[in-house]
Amino acid sequence: MEALTEVFTPLSDRLKNVSVSLTLKIVERAKALKAEGVDVISLSVGEPDHNTPEHVKRAGIAAIESNFTRYTAAAGILELRKAICEKLKRDNSLDYSPSQIVVSNGAKHAIANAIQAIVNPGDEVIIPEPCWLSYPDLVHLAGGIPVYVESRIEHGFHLQPDDLARVLTPKTKAIILNTPCNPTGAVLSRPEVEALCEVLYDHNVMIISDEIYEHLRFDGREHYSFAQVDGMKDRTVLVNGVSKCYAMTGWRIGYSASSDLLSDAMLRIQSQMTSSACSISQKAACEGIQGDQSSVPAMLKDFSRRRHICYDILSKCKGVKLSMPEGAFYIFPDVSAFYGKRIGDAVIKDSVDLAEHLITACHVAVVPGAAFRAPHCIRISYANSDEKVREGVNRICDFLNSLR
Ligand SMILES: Cc1ncc(COP(=O)(O)O)c(C=O)c1O
Numbered sequence: 001m002e003a004l005t006e007v008f009t010p011l012s013d014r015l016k017n018v019s020v021s022l023t024l025k026i027v028e029r030a031k032a033l034k035a036e037g038v039d040v041i042s043l044s045v046g047e048p049d050h051n052t053p054e055h056v057k058r059a060g061i062a063a064i065e066s067n068f069t070r071y072t073a074a075a076g077i078l079e080l081r082k083a084i085c086e087k088l089k090r091d092n093s094l095d096y097s098p099s100q101i102v103v104s105n106g107a108k109h110a111i112a113n114a115i116q117a118i119v120n121p122g123d124e125v126i127i128p129e130p131c132w133l134s135y136p137d138l139v140h141l142a143g144g145i146p147v148y149v150e151s152r153i154e155h156g157f158h159l160q161p162d163d164l165a166r167v168l169t170p171k172t173k174a175i176i177l178n179t180p181c182n183p184t185g186a187v188l189s190r191p192e193v194e195a196l197c198e199v200l201y202d203h204n205v206m207i208i209s210d211e212i213y214e215h216l217r218f219d220g221r222e223h224y225s226f227a228q229v230d231g232m233k234d235r236t237v238l239v240n241g242v243s244k245c246y247a248m249t250g251w252r253i254g255y256s257a258s259s260d261l262l263s264d265a266m267l268r269i270q271s272q273m274t275s276s277a278c279s280i281s282q283k284a285a286c287e288g289i290q291g292d293q294s295s296v297p298a299m300l301k302d303f304s305r306r307r308h309i310c311y312d313i314l315s316k317c318k319g320v321k322l323s324m325p326e327g328a329f330y331i332f333p334d335v336s337a338f339y340g341k342r343i344g345d346a347v348i349k350d351s352v353d354l355a356e357h358l359i360t361a362c363h364v365a366v367v368p369g370a371a372f373r374a375p376h377c378i379r380i381s382y383a384n385s386d387e388k389v390r391e392g393v394n395r396i397c398d399f400l401n402s403l404r
Contacts, residue, residue: 017140021133022371026355030365041392042384044365046182047249048329049383050302052284053295056246059287063280072279074271075263076103076255080282083289084255091214092225094233100263102270103285105277107212107241107254109270111176112138114208114237114256117265119144123173128159130332130374132182132210139176147172148373153334156323157184161195168199174206177226180213183372183379184332185307185325187217190224197229207236212254215245215296217327218304227257234259237266244328245296246288251281303329306382306389313390317397329383332369336376341403348403351375362395 026044033040063069075081081098088094104110111134119125121143127135129148136146149167151159164175177196179188188196200207209226217223227236241254256266276282307324310331314320321334341348343361348354351368355378358364369377380396382389 014141014143018137022352022367026359026365026367029359033359033363038363040359040363040365041388041395042365043380043382043389043392044367045381045383047383048244048247048299049385050247050295050299052247052251053288053292055291056248056284056288059291060251060280060284063283068279068283070279072276072282074276075099075101075267076276077279077282077286080286080289081255083286084257087289088238088257092223092228092238094225094227094238094257096257100260101255101257102263102266103253103255103277103282104241104270105252105254105274106243106249107210107239108134109252109274109277110237110239110241110254110256110266111135111208111210112141113266113269114239114258114262115139115142115144115174116269117262118174118206118208118237120173122171124169124171126164126167126172126175126205128164128177130157130181130183130369130372130377131176132178133371135176136373144173145171151184151186153321153323153332153377156326157181157186157332158188158192159196161199164196165199168203168205172203172205174208175200176208176210178210178212179223180217180327182213182328183330183367183369183374183377184323185328185330186323187221187326188224190222193224193226194229197226197232200235201231205235207232209236209238211238211240212244213328214240216300216303216329218300218307219326221326237262242285242288245299246285247295247299248281248284248288251278251284253277253281253285302386303382306384306386307331309386309390310380310382310393313393313397317400319400320397329381331380331382332372332374332377333380334376335378335400338400338403343399343403351378354378358396358399362399364392364395366396 081101119142237258319337355368367379
């Protein structure tokens with residue numbers, strides 16, 4: 001065998017623009033400090049602090065006990081795909097057949113499948129920013145080119161149709177839209193969804209509609225899917241799952257609903273990459289989607305209360321710019337007024353620097369806005385108890401006020 005030459009790299013080129021998620025790094029850091037006995041308040045996590053509802057857990061246990069532990073159809077068990085179709089009818093007035101549903105290992109996997117199915121190398125994919133951190137890397141993995149369009153805090157982080165129109169080019173193949181939005185908490189109304197579709201209508205552009213926070217909306221705000229807009233259903237890959245609304249992040253069940261062409265393509269990809277999602281989790285997800293829904297409003301009530309706790313404290317902190325979250329469980333303040341200020345000899349340069357200081361000096365974990373392509377901001381997750389949220393946000397404000 002010949003020796004490897006110096007220029008040889010075992011890694012493929014497609015990894016060049018792919019990084020480890022910054023959120024996961026912060027979560028690991030917080031865990032390590034906690035393990036050392038430090039009282040870290042974690043306001044960085046992307047999952048409900050609630051437990052999976054009892055009836056859902058029982059469905060998982062029943063699946064194990066009845067030996068429902070083998071491979072399933074790659075697209076997911078028919079029972080779950082039927083339940084998803086009924087949910088899409090019940091909540092979104094959308095008609096899909098079970099063959100148009102692909103159950104995946106979480107919503108992230110469904111988004112990855114969609115991007116792999118749609119994007120050719122060199123295709124442009126529009127991503128409104130601030131954006132969930134996985135979208136750009138998933139586009140890069142497919143050889144696509146992310147094209148960013150800003151949604152501004154002045155507009156409550158709602159993407160404006162004129163801004164969208166400006167970034168469309170003949171190379172645009174797809175757009176990834178996320179409502180309710182992580183990290184901003186923005187929820188698009190039906191007229192806003194329709195106005196964005198009007199811009200897209202005459203272009204050959206696919207929509208990947210990430211609706212994973214669908215049920216987490218405040219003040220009676222509606223959820224309107226891009227697939228519900230006249231003429232857009234077959235051009236939309238609707239992505240959803242059970243992770244957030246049923247506190248089932250570790251069960252890893254997400255799904256896509258799309259045209260026959262797209263669902264067949266995504267199934268081919270998934271069947272070669274991972275086969276089906278976990279059989280036990282699929283049974284539990286059926287119960288989540290079809291069973292007692294009372295855990296959802298209860299969780300929403302908790303999040304709504306905590307959102308007010310965050311907003312009230314942060315709005316009293318001079319220099320912080322805020323937009324009231326309308327959904328999900330994050331608040332995304334603009335803290336750029338504090339960049340360039342000092343703590344002792346150290347200067348706070350940017351959001352990464354600020355997040356580092358917050359965890360080391362105040363033992364509060366947040367995610368730097370840079371992770372979401374919004375370096376002016378930090379993301380505070382209020383998926384934690386009222387007391388921890390209050391204490392954590394107070395610590396953040398005390399720290400900001402101490403900067404000179
Ligand atoms: C916007 C957004 N989409 C998708 C996901 C992934 O969800 P899942 O855990 O079901 O893969 C997340 C998780 O944080 C998210 O915030």
